[in-house]
Amino acid sequence: MTTRHYELYRYSIPVDSQLVLRNRFLKRREGLLVHIKCKDNEGWGEIAPLPEFSHETLEQAQAQTIQWLQDWDCARARNEKLSLEGLYPSVAFGLSCALAEMKGELATEGNYQFAPLCYGDPDELYDQLAQMPGQKVAKVKVGMYEANRDGLIADMLLEAIPDLQLRLDANRQWTSAKAAMFAKYVKPEHRTRIQFIEEPCKTRDESRQFAQEQAIAIAWDESVREAGFVVENEPYLTAIVIKPTLVGSLERCIELIHQAHAKGLMAVISSSIESSFGLSQLARIAQQYTPNTVPGLDTLDLMDYQLIRTLPTSNLPVIDLNSEFVQKVEI
Numbered sequence: 001m002t003t004r005h006y007e008l009y010r011y012s013i014p015v016d017s018q019l020v021l022r023n024r025f026l027k028r029r030e031g032l033l034v035h036i037k038c039k040d041n042e043g044w045g046e047i048a049p050l051p052e053f054s055h056e057t058l059e060q061a062q063a064q065t066i067q068w069l070q071d072w073d074c075a076r077a078r079n080e081k082l083s084l085e086g087l088y089p090s091v092a093f094g095l096s097c098a099l100a101e102m103k104g105e106l107a108t109e110g111n112y113q114f115a116p117l118c119y120g121d122p123d124e125l126y127d128q129l130a131q132m133p134g135q136k137v138a139k140v141k142v143g144m145y146e147a148n149r150d151g152l153i154a155d156m157l158l159e160a161i162p163d164l165q166l167r168l169d170a171n172r173q174w175t176s177a178k179a180a181m182f183a184k185y186v187k188p189e190h191r192t193r194i195q196f197i198e199e200p201c202k203t204r205d206e207s208r209q210f211a212q213e214q215a216i217a218i219a220w221d222e223s224v225r226e227a228g229f230v231v232e233n234e235p236y237l238t239a240i241v242i243k244p245t246l247v248g249s250l251e252r253c254i255e256l257i258h259q260a261h262a263k264g265l266m267a268v269i270s271s272s273i274e275s276s277f278g279l280s281q282l283a284r285i286a287q288q289y290t291p292n293t294v295p296g297l298d299t300l301d302l303m304d305y306q307l308i309r310t311l312p313t314s315n316l317p318v319i320d321l322n323s324e325f326v327q328k329v330e331i
C-alpha cells in the first residue's frame with residue numbers, strides 16, 4: 001500500500017512598494033508552497049496568484065488546491081490519475097511543478113542569466129550590463145511616462161551600448177499616436193536591436209499596424225492569456241511571453257513553447273513576481289525548454305527575502321519554513 005503525503009504552506013513576504021503594478025503598490029507578496037510525496041519521491045510547487053493580473057484570489061486558489069490534493073489522494077488510491085484541467089492557472093502551474101519534480105521530469109540545472117529589468121532609471125542598467133556575460137539583453141518598462149521620453153531612453157541605450165539588444169514592455173498603454181511618438185525618437189538604424197516591444201498598443205490590431213509602419217518588432221504577452229489564443233506567424237512578431245503562473249499547467253506552457261518554436265518565434269519564460277522558490281523553478285523550466293532564450297525573471301530584487309530555494313545570483317537573506325513569514329496551512 002503506497003502512502004502519499006501532502007502539505008501546504010502559506011508565505012507573505014514584504015516587497016518594496018516601488019513595485020508598480022498598473023499603478024497599484026504591492027506591500028506583500030503572498031502565495032502557497034505545496035509539497036507532495038509518494039513513496040520515496042517528492043516534489044514542490046509554488047502557487048501565487050498575482051493581484052490585478054490573476055483572476056483568482058489567494059483564498060480561492062488555496063481552497064481549490066486543498067480540494068485537488070484530497071481528490072488526488074483518493075484517485076491515486078484507486079490507481080487513477082487526476083487531471084489539472086479546469087483549475088485556476090496559478091493552481092495548475094504550482095501543482096504541475098510539484099508533480100513534475102516528484103516524477104523527476106524537471107531538470108535541476110537552471111538558466112539564471114535573466115534580462116535585467118529597468119523600471120525607469122537607465123543609469124542602473126549600465127553597471128548590470130557591463131557585468132553580463134554572453135548576450136546583452138535588457139528589458140525596460142515603457143508606457144508609464146511620456147512616450148517621447150521612452151523613445152529617447154531606448155535610443156540612448158542602444159546608442160551607448162552597441163551590442164545591446166532591448167526588450168521593451170508597454171503593457172498595452174499606448175494609443176497609436178503615442179506609439180508613433182515613441183518611434184519618432186528611435187533612429188531607424190537602432191530599431192533592429194529592439195528584440196520586441198511587448199503589446200505596444202491598446203489593441204492587437206493597433207500593435208500590428210504600429211509594428212509594420214515603424215519596422216519595430218513586437219511580442220504578445222497579455223494576448224497569450226486570452227481565451228482561444230493560438231500562436232501564429234505575423235509580420236514583425238518575434239516572440240511570445242509566457243508567465244506560467246498566469247497561463248496554467250507546465251504542460252500548457254510546454255505546448256505554447258512548442259507552438260512558438262514551430263513558427264520560428266522566441267518563447268520567453270517570464271516572472272509573475274514569484275518568490276525565489278518559484279523563480280528558481282522557472283529558471284529550470286527556461287533552461288530545459290527554452291535554452292537559447294534569455295528568460296524574463298529579474299524580479300527578485302523587489303522582495304526583502306528569498307524563500308528556501310535561492311538564486312545563485314542573489315545576495316538577499318533567506319527565510320525558511322520556520323520563519324515568521326511562513327505558516328503551515330492545516331488541511
Ligand SMILES: O=C(O)CCC(=O)c1ccccc1C(=O)O
Nearest residue numbers: 139169171270271272273296297
Ligand atoms: O517579463 C519580465 O521580464 C518581468 C516581469 C514583468 O514584466 C511582469 C511581471 C508581473 C506582471 C506583469 C509583468 C509585465 O510583463 O508587465
Ligand SMILES: [Mg+2]
Nearest residue numbers: 169171198221
Ligand atoms: Mg508585459
